[in-house]
Amino acid sequence: MKKLLASFIRLFEPKEREERFQSSDSIVTEGPARRTILQYLAGAMSGVFAFLYIPKLFVKDLLxxxxxxxxxxxxxxxxxxxxxxxxxxxxxxxxxxxxxxxxxxxxxxxxxxxxxxxxxxxxxxxxxxxxxxxxxxxxxxxxxxxxxxxxxxxxxxxxxxxxxxxxxxxxxxxxxxxxxxxxxxxxxxxxxxxxxxxxxxxxxxxxxxxxxxxxxxxxxxxxxxxxxxxxxxxxxxxxxxxxxxxxxxxxxxxxxxxxxxxxxxxxxxxxxxxxxxxxxxxxxxxxxxxxxxxxxxxxxxxxx
Amino acid sequence: MKDNKLTRRDFLKAAGATACGLSLTSCGESGDPYSIKKPPVSGDKGLYKGYEKWVASSCAMCPAGCGIKVRTVEGRAVKIEGNNECSLNKGGLGPKGQSGLQVLYDPDRIRNPLKRSGPRGSGKWQEISWDEGISEISKVLKKLRDNNKAHQLAVMCGHSKGSIVELWRRFCQTFGTPNFLDTTLTSEGSIKQAMFSAMGINDLPAYDSANASYILSLGAGLFDSTCHGIHFIRTISMAKRGQPGRRAKIVHAGATYSLTAIQSDEWIPVKPGTYDALALGIAYVLIKEELYDKKFIESSTYAFDKLSERIKKYTPENVEATTGVPPKDIVRIAHEMANYRPAIAIVDTNSTLTSNGLEIARSAIILNALLGSIDRPGGLLIQRDPPLLPWLEPALDEFAQKTTSEQITNNVELLPENIIKGKPYPLDALLLYYSNPLYARINPGRFHRAFEKIPLIVSFSPFMDESSFQSDIILPDHTYLERWEDVIPAPSVGHPLFGIRQPVVTPLYNTKHTGDVIIELAKSLGDTIQTAFPWNDFKEALLYRISGIYKTKSGSIVKEDEEEFLSSLFKNGYWESSEYKFEQWADIFKTSSGKFEFYSQNTAEQFSDTLEPKWHGDSSQYPFYFLLHKPITYAEGSGANLPWLQELGNVLRKTFWDSYLEINPETAHKKGIHDNESVRVESSAGHIQVRVKLFAGIPPNVVLMSLGHGHTQMGRFAKGIGKNPKEILVVNTESPGRIIPLCGTKVRIEKIKNGKDSR
The missing domain is CATH 3.30.70.20 (Alpha-Beta Plaits)
Structure with a gap:
């Protein structure tokens, strides 16, 4: 299940965004570019899962x-x-x-x-x-x-x-x-x-x-x-x-x-x-x- | 490809909306009035939805100069946090530092250079271009120089350290005016003078409070508001709970039960402003019982015999008469300080508010010397400066060399009288950099009258404060989250520490770095003034200074290449050298004897024998000592326009969005005054109307009021909130050492008869 989730996330990972991030101003401390997008995704998913009443074990695994x-x-x-x-x-x-x-x-x-x-x-x-x-x-x-x-x-x-x-x-x-x-x-x-x-x-x-x-x-x-x-x-x-x-x-x-x-x-x-x-x-x-x-x-x- | 992207965003939007209601947090991008800002269009300035970065910089909300990291999302600053690596604050940040975002996003910021289009104070402004603004000032300044009146220009500067201050000094020097007026001296002056007379150092002391075993605060606001605030909070909690098996004792001697008193192990109520007598009483016991550090006194001090002669009259009994502290407590504290070394006695700007401020600072430093705590671990440290490269001495033309060296005043508080009288000479132009005399000076109404005599007043404030409102031209500076600057923190850690301040977001409005304005102004004036400012902009001048640090190749950033050094510095936000060599007495004492001087050879001001502070007002008519408190939230009024601080209010008194007069419940009861009722507070200089808060931590003959409120301008959140206690202060010119004390006024209070007064 974990693997499945990981591949699901990878599917939505925008490559060109990452490139743009790396070429950005070098004086800044780099925060994770993917973090926020993943967060939207994770927020969305946890909502969806809660809705569908996914078995508890899976939720535990996720958390x-x-x-x-x-x-x-x-x-x-x-x-x-x-x-x-x-x-x-x-x-x-x-x-x-x-x-x-x-x-x-x-x-x-x-x-x-x-x-x-x-x-x-x-x-x-x-x-x-x-x-x-x-x-x-x-x-x-x-x-x-x-x-x-x-x-x-x-x-x-x-x-x-x-x-x-x-x-x-x-x-x-x-x-x-x-x-x-x-x-x-x-x-x-x-x-x-x-x-x-x-x-x-x-x-x-x-x-x-x-x-x-x-x-x-x-x-x-x-x-x-x-x-x-x-x-x-x-x-x-x-x-x-x-x-x-x-x-x-x-x-x-x-x-x-x-x-x-x-x-x-x-x-x-x-x-x-x-x-x-x-x-x-x-x-x-x-x-x-x-x-x-x-x-x-x-x-x-x-x-x- | 493009279509793909849109699909993905749409999917996320939809998914996010589903999640909103069910998960704890949400991405909220709906069109309702509560919605969060819309993300930028992809590709705009390299930003895109969800783009997040952390920028290291330095706080500017108080002189402590803590390292910060600012979280920016899609080009907007959304959170300020302490920089975990910076040894000054180690990730911590006080309420003021956290509120910096509201400085940046203050809705009432000045967005363009402005020129007055009606009479002064009418609030009629006309937007002008930067070139217009600068050339207009330059015209006036040129004329001053042409008419041999260069000295009639004054610059009031509210910062005491950093390159911009140096630029202002340089500008004044090359222009030919002695009137660079440092307004921070009104609060820090006494301690700096005391440090200078004892050790020849013109700076505030630093305290190694983390390693002390015994800390005596002589009226200091360790946890209230002090320029080393966060450092004290961090290190003293370390001294209490940091090292296993060790716990320092914190003793606070103070007139009122303050935040510092609450968090101390012992509070010693003292009569207002008599900390010098208390310190000397403790010193008396140390000397009499020979508990002082003999080795240090013999090898590194001067005129100890004079001190022991002088101290004879400060027997615990005599001291009790002045301070109200029982002799057995004085003896006990002296014994404890001698037994639990390292012990320090701390004074700060809250201690020295009375007319005997200089004596208070001096006695505390003497006490530290007797305890052998000078420049030792757990003692009073001498702040080492970062190795910034000094700029070359400017060449002065004949005019600047010949100009008078007599300042218009030796204390900013006395400026209005001199301006009005035109003595020693009138003032033709006044530039205000981070100073707001119409609010922050004692009895600011005096400045109102003086302003009428000054033909040109220019303000560089990003906010419409009282003084800017009365000025002719406003050239708004960037706020600290938008500009480049070097930060030399107020003395705290001891070892050299240098913070860089860099733009966290691109400047929001048509504002300009005052450093750049000074350079442009100098260029427009030509001659030697121009040549003294060879840089294109402030950043260039700044990088020149920083190269001094790079060249030492030591400390927290060591890089072969200067570019690499700078990029590391900008990434870390600070540079420090943790090396601090203790006991370097021979090097640090810059007195004429090269030793610690109990009796100064270089300064004119010597010990005064009258230790009790002077109070203005007859006791029968004005029975209450009017004490002022600097709360951690607004210190001296710079935070009143920040709703977060207004809503934090006085943390322990639970008062918000207003100022209160704190009074002892017994006293209030006798006068028939109840909590929250309005009273009239009257001194010989004026009166104000303010609500009352009963608090048992106030002595019966004292009333206390916090500084920071009572703005008549300064934006929608500050204007009309509370009262400014400085309005009723008396200017007391009798104190030694050019000090005009903040606390030296006695007042009477009267209940307002007909019901409640509106705020």
Whole structure:
């Protein structure tokens, strides 16, 4: 089946485009020319396959191109080290840029209708001068036992086989049950149609669809980046290791303190699995039993 | 063949559309209002659908100069990421750096050279050609020179490093004016002066914070906003969690509970602007208990006896009276600093905002010297410069040699008074390069009045900021993603690092590189000015300088062929030499004794004994210290036109699209003020109306306001948002060392009676 797929892809590989790419400006770092075309193709195909309900095994085979033969799907997770994080907000803006998160504007912001796939939660206690405060970058926790998925009346949200809590924007009817159900408030409703000036439209990431008015949107763990890196690895015939995924999502990539780590929780040797065992590890609202896949490491004390 | 191609595209389109609804991401190419830009027509400029490339360049959103890689798709820049290889930021990039795309694609950019067609400030502009614009300026400048008034030209430059700055200096020098005004000195000046008096180095210090065991921040904004921002975030998180078995302690002494305080292990509340007394109090303990680095003090310092004499009065008890820090804390910190070496005391531009800024910077450097942390691993480093080739000294004609050397002002903040008085001489032409005095200077209304006295004002800004709006001619520069430039980052890593900035996309509008404009202007003026600028364009001048790096054949790029070297440099985006030799004291100290000087022999300014900062305003009338905060998002106002930063707002206070006055809840309660209500903030210089945010991290006698808002121009996203606290600052000319402090004003606040004030 893999071979068949490979030949199918080769069929659509445009040779003259590659030549043109190679003759292009030599001062640039070359990105994979084939990547985007393949991505369109892969996007199309995964859609088609899902439609036709292709046997699960095949889907697994397609998704699990990086593993070493054994069919075990990864389970994506994230670890955020609060001892390193300085709440600079780099992750927030990086996420916005990568995922075409719309700008609310001053008036909507006053109504608290801003959208943040990645936001900084703030905790504060005490009075001057004995004040304690903490900021935590919070993406969707991608709970294993996700309350938002349970309440969706139309099946617009589901947990993918790799553990990502995904949202099908086209299927969402905007009832906002999920935004209410999410204990982490990580789901956002589009109160208005996104507005970008003609100039800003240049910046939109073609890998991520924009969302219309009236649907709920959320973090995807930069799913499109995972897919992209797999396709590229397949083309180059290279195996993917934990290192390739470690700082893959836009938030993790941007973090100047390298406080955000991403990876496969099913892989016992991955960095996230290692960090998750830290004595400093905790989850947000553990008592709810949502079983989040985002783990925090609390900030340590000096000489601890 | 052609038919084939079309079929394939159509197939992909159809397949993509099917996938849209079902897969998480989609290729979205439908005609609805949310659609993503249409792909280029095949063959147009070598682009085609899906064409993607990454271009390495350098960030320009703050002076840190991080390496970046920009993802472009079909010729459009869609994402900026940190350059993983560049040792300055190692792939990280802060919120400002990420927002660079909105600088490029700002809908309110100036797209053509403009000439005023109505009275100043009327907003009536007429588009002109580049030749017209340049010849018009050239005419005025020629006339100035002909009338022996060359010195009446001033250039205000908002950058402190790089070849364009050098070009401006060269232009001023050959033209015959001493008035090259570096506006960065208003914030960096005190630290640079302190470095110069102690070590003879006219630069900011670098800090090896990654390897330090103990970091004392003296009011520094390590994680708030500083010109080494990303470097501090990266290295201090390394110092905390980078090496197994090692964890540094971060102590922040500061007036308010800032981002830096939150992320530190200990916050020491200090009275506003008394960091110098605290540093000297710690130094007192180190000297008294002989905990200082004796070897370094004996071999490489000068006038230690004078220091130990002077320091006698800074007993922990005396220091407590000034700073409010309990003596036992001062002694404990001194002991900890002595025991956990390497230890550093960090000052940055946030520390030195008060009238005693110079003293604060100096005391911190003295403390570092006592700890033996100068030019040692984990200490205060001296930034080594990249080996750029200097241009040849320009030949000066008789006129340029004879011209006055007296600057119109020795501090930009005092410029308006001098212009209005016409003393020492009037100003006939003002060129503004990355400087916006009508917004960014203290009490900008003064500049409004001064502008009326200047016959010609030219702005090179790509944005319609306040000063450009009041100027006569605007020659818009490219934004940083469209131009060539050399980047010498603000001192941070210590070792020589050079970043290249190159066009990521082809310039969007009819803008022009200011470097090219300077060269054309020089050519049009003829004579020695022309010969001093022998290059065809800025890039040629730049490549000449870079050849210096190539010739050293060392560092991260070593190539036999210069072409190869350049193509590697453009591909990597940076060059660095990781070699840093520590303890080169004999070489780096450029003082007259060749040693670290506790008591400077070369500078006129010596220690002042009045350590407490001066505050303008009577305590009974104006009871609150008015402190200013530089948030990481806008620093000093350059990011207000970027919606991403507006929507990030004040990260921990959760305020967006507006500026707030932060106030202690107790104080607010006493005055009957509630969260989000409007108050009138009044100083002796004026008043503003602003909303209030209660925050327990503010001392009862202090109110805090962030810089960056309150633009009256600067495009649709910045205009009319928030208030500019600089409008009510008093110009305090009494401080030593030519410093006009930002924080030196006391205010009173009053609740606005009749309900809510609109933003």
């Amino acid at each position: 699990n191109q990086h593993s070493t033969g054994k069919v075990q799907l990864p389970k994506w997770g994230m670890v955020i080290d609060l001892d390193k994080c300085t709440t600079c907000g780099g992750c927030v803006v990086s996420c916005r840029a990568e995922n075409n998160v719309p700008i609310a504007g001053a008036d909507q912001a006053d109504k608290a209708r801003m959208i943040f796939w990645m936001d900084i939660l703030v905790e504060q206690e005490g009075e001057y001068p004995d004040i304690k405060m903490r900021g935590m970058p919070t993406p969707c926790n991608h709970c294993e036992n996700a309350p938002c998925v349970k309440v969706c009346p139309v099946g617009a949200t589901y947990i993918s086989e790799e553990g990502i809590v995904a949202q099908i924007w086209a299927r969402c009817i905007g009832c906002r049950y999920c935004t209410t159900a999410c204990p982490y408030t990580r789901r956002y409703f589009n109160w208005e149609a996104p507005q970008w000036s003609e100039e800003y439209k240049n910046q939109l990431n073609p890998d991520v669809a924009t969302r219309p008015k009236g649907v709920v949107e959320k973090c995807t763990f930069c799913h499109h980046r995972i897919r992209k890196i797999r396709e590229q690895a397949k083309i180059e015939g290279q195996a993917l290791t934990d290192e390739n995924f470690r700082y893959l999502p836009a938030c993790a990539q941007a973090c100047p303190a390298k406080a955000i780590t991403f990876g496969d929780l099913n892989n016992p040797n991955s960095e996230v699995s290692r960090l998750k065992k830290s004595p400093r590890a905790f989850h947000l609202q553990e008592e709810l039993g949502t079983n989040p896949k985002v783990t925090y490491l609390r900030s340590a004390k000096w000489k601890e």
